[in-house]
Amino acid sequence: QTPAAADSAAATPPPVRTRWTPKPEQILILESIFNSGMVNPPKDETVRIRKLLEKFGPVGDANVFYWFQNRRSRSRRRQRQLQAAATSASVGGGGAGFSQELMAADCYYPATFWGSSSSSGIQGNINISDTNNNNNNNNSDLINFPASVLEQSPKFFYEDSSCLQFRQPVITVFINGMSMDVSGGPMDVKAAFGGDFVVVHSSGTAVPINEYGFLLEGLKPGENYFLV
């Protein structure tokens, strides 16, 4: 039953969750299975797991499947992240940021694929989602712009130190008669001027571009060009 239903609104007392929200007990079970090494349960295992989980609340095979998929994916990502973090050196400030999750060991498992390669239906059953989205919540969500941000204007950069960023010289040229500052090196015409223009020098010769739309050479400071 979709919210549509035509009839009058009002109804939506039934707290229909569009997406599965695992109960703490379910998470505990899933977590322990995962941590035991079974990070990628075959289909039949998935079904068993689902049945186990059902004792604590509605859940479908697909939910279990997705859970493991996400768990593997995110666990691995985190692993990589901090691996990389270790690689990168110091930098003072050391970041903040990351969340908890102590890092359940990501122990890989032989990997038994189920269902052959990929997808193909994960199985069609289920889902809790029986529907609906509902929600009458109307949240307004207007924009926003950190007003406070605009106020405090700071002077940024002025001190650099570790930022190997190469910067390209900015030169001043005349485009269609107007003075303009542009990158001194080869540039992406479309990105810079907003369209696939042919840049023509005042002498009448067009500035050559490569197959990607980049100027092969930078413009010459103080010269006049036209966008055609």
Add this chain to the structure above:
Amino acid sequence: QTPAAADSAAATPPPVRTRWTPKPEQILILESIFNSGMVNPPKDETVRIRKLLEKFGPVGDANVFYWFQNRRSRSRRRQRQLQAAATSASVGGGGAGFSQELMAADCYYPATFWGSSSSSGIQGNINISDTNNNNNNNNSDLINFPASVLEQSPKFFYEDSSCLQFRQPVITVFINGMSMDVSGGPMDVKAAFGGDFVVVHSSGTAVPINEYGFLLEGLKPGENYFLV
């Protein structure tokens, strides 16, 4: 679900989760990057951004990743919302070459752009994850830096002198009859003009915007536009 309540433990032992609170300077930087068109920075870019932000306070790659993810999501939703609100406006129109395209305001775009169409490979999309390897090369012989990486409104333009600089050529156009300097590349309409306008060229055609409310292409120097 509240962490409490669960008899047995849940999956979040550490109840104290302090969240990153970006400094005004950091927000300004992030906003300018986003508004410049880089709405979905690849992993390496994310790292660079994080390093830049670190000058103003502790921050991790994950924070940057989440920031862009949330920014895209919320910007997109907002855009969708007001597009829906505008749907009621006459749509088809047929012919008169004028009003017709006023509402063509929303042409979806692939999503990761900023290299503009063809930039050669800088873009890719990855995220925090990335794995590995790859990236071998880096000898770009062409690209240097996405030209579209920049700064957006000429007003704030911290001509700094250090690293990473986001700046795009500024062009002069006429908006509602007034001469005005704007970013030459794709820009965030709302951020630039202060409202969700449809930018109409003097020829009567509307300048297309993407799902985030960004102009797909920059304005043309010296041309006349109207905000509707």
Add this chain to the structure above:
DNA sequence: GAGATATGAATGAACG
């Protein structure tokens, strides 16, 4: 300081 809002973080569900 309770309620409303802005927004960082987390995660289920897809897609390719």
Add this chain to the structure above:
DNA sequence: CGTTCATTCATATCTC
């Protein structure tokens, strides 16, 4: 599997 989207949760921030 990596990536991305849509929601949801939780907290920082602001207001009266």
